[in-house]
Amino acid sequence: MSTGSGADSAPAPATHDSPSTPRSDASGPLDPAAARKPAGPQGTPVEQRPSGARRPSGSSRSSMFSSLRIRNYRLFFLGQVVSNTGTWMQRIAQDWLVLSLTGSSAAVGITTALQFLPMLLFGLYGGVLVDRLPKRPTLLATQTAMGLTGLALAFLTLSGHVQVWHVYLAAFAVGLATVVDNPARQSFVSEMVGPGQLQNAVSLNSANFQSARLVGPAVAGVLITGVGTGWAFLFNGLSFVAPIVGLLLMRARELHMVERAPRGKGQLREGLNYVAGRPELIWPIVLVGFIGTFGFNFPVWLSAYADDVFHAGAGAYSLFNTLMAIGSLAGALLAARRGTARLRVLIAAAIGFGALEVVAATAPSLWLFALLMVPIGIFGLTVNVTANTSVQMATDPAMRGRVMALFMMVFMGGSPLGAPLVGWVTDAYGPRVGFALGGLVSVVAATTIGLILARIGGLRLALGWHHGHPRVRFVPKERTEQREEQLATAA
CATH class of the missing domain: 1.20.1250.20 (MFS general substrate transporter like domains)
Structure with a gap:
C-alpha cells in the first residue's frame, strides 16, 4: 500500500568505486548530490555493492525505465502496481461506505483524519524503528497487516455486520502500519537499486502511484455500483499478495546492504539534530x-x-x-x-x-x-x-x-x-x-x-x-x- 510519495520522492549517478559516493555535478548546496560518503563506526562504508552488481553509469541521463532492469526492484514495482490500485479502490469504497452508513460528510472527514493521525503523532518514532530493523522483513510485516485489514473490512461488509466504528478502527490501523511502512519503503528503494538509479526508481514509484490513481477509482466505482463496496475491500486485501510475493522472491545478495543503527537512547533527538x-x-x-x-x-x-x-x-x-x-x-x-x-x-x-x-x-x-x-x-x-x-x-x-x-x-x-x-x-x-x-x-x-x-x-x-x-x-x-x-x- 502506497501513500504517494513519490510519496511515494536525486542523485547524479555515481562514478566512484563505491555506490555510496555519488558524483557531484556542481558545488554548493544548490546541487547537494555530492553527499558525503557514509561511514560506519570504524570509517568503513556502510552501504556496500552487492555481489555481481554492475557499476552505475557515469551518464547524468538514463533511460526512462532503467531501474526496472534490476530484478529486485522489478519485483517490487510490479507488486506495487497491483497494491496501489487496490489502495485507491479502498479509499473510494471507504468514504462511500461511511457516507452511506452515517449520511455525514463530517464522518468521512473523521475517517481521513484517523488514517493520517498516527503519522503526525508517531511518524518520527517509526523512522527510528526503521533505522534499527531490516527493511525487507519489516515491509513483509506491514504489508501483511494492511492486507488483513482490508480482508477484515471485506468480511464485515459482505456479511452485513459492518458499522461505522469498524471503518474508523480499520483506518486507524492502516495509519499505524503506515507509520513504519512509509519510511521503510522509501529507504528500501535505495537498497534495491543503489544511488545511481535512485531518482529513476523513485520517479517510477510516483508514476506507478499516479497510474493507480487513474485506474483504481474507476474500477471501484464499477464494483460499488455493480456488486457493492465489500468487493472493493476484498480486492484491496487480496492485492497485497502481489507485493508480499515480490518481497519473498527477492535475492538478498543483490541488495545494497546498509548497516543498521544499534538500539540506543536519544536516537530520535539524534535524527532531528542531524x-x-x-x-x-x-x-x-x-x-x-x-x-x-x-x-x-x-x-x-x-x-x-x-x-x-x-x-x-x-x-x-x-x-x-x-x-x-x-x-x-x-x-x-x-x-x-x-x-x-x-x-x-x-x-x-x-x-x-x-x-x-x-x-x-x-x-x-x-x-x-x-x-x-x-x-x-x-x-x-x-x-x-x-x-x-x-x-x-x-x-x-x-x-x-x-x-x-x-x-x-x-x-x-x-x-x-x-x-x-x-x-x-x-x-x-x-x-x-x-x-x-x-x-x-x-x-x-x-x-x-x-x-x-x-x-x-x-x-x-x-x-x-x-x-x-x-x-x-x-x-x-x-x-x-x-x-x-x-x-x-x-x-
Whole structure:
C-alpha cells in the first residue's frame, strides 16, 4: 500500500568505486548530490555493492525505465502496481461506505483524519524503528497487516455486520502500519537499486502511484455500483499478495546492504539534530512543508471552482482531478528520464508550481482552468520527486529511516493542517483568492529558500548573455569577483 510519495520522492549517478559516493555535478548546496560518503563506526562504508552488481553509469541521463532492469526492484514495482490500485479502490469504497452508513460528510472527514493521525503523532518514532530493523522483513510485516485489514473490512461488509466504528478502527490501523511502512519503503528503494538509479526508481514509484490513481477509482466505482463496496475491500486485501510475493522472491545478495543503527537512547533527538545541521536536508524539508501546507489543498479549491465559480458540478471536479493526475504521471515519467536531482531544479519547479497556481486562479473559463491542471500536476510532482531523492542522497544510510520519516510527516501532515485555514480564506474571500494565496505562498517560500541556499553555498546571481540571449544563473562568488577584477584591470 502506497501513500504517494513519490510519496511515494536525486542523485547524479555515481562514478566512484563505491555506490555510496555519488558524483557531484556542481558545488554548493544548490546541487547537494555530492553527499558525503557514509561511514560506519570504524570509517568503513556502510552501504556496500552487492555481489555481481554492475557499476552505475557515469551518464547524468538514463533511460526512462532503467531501474526496472534490476530484478529486485522489478519485483517490487510490479507488486506495487497491483497494491496501489487496490489502495485507491479502498479509499473510494471507504468514504462511500461511511457516507452511506452515517449520511455525514463530517464522518468521512473523521475517517481521513484517523488514517493520517498516527503519522503526525508517531511518524518520527517509526523512522527510528526503521533505522534499527531490516527493511525487507519489516515491509513483509506491514504489508501483511494492511492486507488483513482490508480482508477484515471485506468480511464485515459482505456479511452485513459492518458499522461505522469498524471503518474508523480499520483506518486507524492502516495509519499505524503506515507509520513504519512509509519510511521503510522509501529507504528500501535505495537498497534495491543503489544511488545511481535512485531518482529513476523513485520517479517510477510516483508514476506507478499516479497510474493507480487513474485506474483504481474507476474500477471501484464499477464494483460499488455493480456488486457493492465489500468487493472493493476484498480486492484491496487480496492485492497485497502481489507485493508480499515480490518481497519473498527477492535475492538478498543483490541488495545494497546498509548497516543498521544499534538500539540506543536519544536516537530520535539524534535524527532531528542531524537534519538541523545540514542545509541540504533542512531547507528542502522546510520547502515541501510550506508547499504541502498551502499549495496542495486541491480538494478545497477544485471542488469550489467546480461548484461556485464555473457552476459545472461533480463532472467538472472529476475532470480537474483526472487532468491533474495525468500531469502528475507525465511529471513522474519526465523525472525518471532526468538523471539528477539538483536543488536548483527543486527551487525552479516550486516557483513554477506556485506561479501556475496564481495564473490558474485568474483563469476566465472552465476549459482554460482545466488545461492548467496538467502543468500544475507536472510541476507539483517534480517538486515531490526532486525533494525526495535529493534528501535521500544527502542522507547517511544509517539515518535514512529517521530523515525520510520526518520528510513524509512534514509533507503529508501539511495539508490536513493547512486545509482549515485555506478553506476559511476560500469561504470568506472566494476560491480565486484562496487559490492565488496558496500559489503566492509557494512562490515566496521557494524564492526565499533558494536565496538562502545560494548564500550558504557562496553563490550569487549573475546576469549575462549567451549566444545573443540573456541568461540568469547562480555562480560562485569567487568567479564573479575575479571577473570584476579582470574588467577593472582592463579598464
